[in-house]
Amino acid sequence: MAVPKKRTSKAKKNARKSVWKKKADKAAKKSLSLAKSVLQGKTTSFVYSLYIDELFSI
Template structure:
């Protein structure tokens, strides 16, 4: 089984964690922006169809 030979420094650990958190933050911002544009009715980067059932 692979075992790390030396201890990872705090700076390296914190940089990796910050990078991981930043990815999630960017994804959340992008999805929120997309949701807002869909609510306004002006999506530019997303194509979707609105299906309305007329059998009622």
């Protein structure tokens, strides 16, 4: 016989949500930092070209 699942407590729900939000916040900070470094021309971690022609010159 099917039995309904127990309801998740607010504390557990909030804990899971905060983990997700921290993960998203970390990714947002990282992408913002990367964008700032690209705009300032201080990129060292990857190859970046401002011109599309240079990217697709095969």
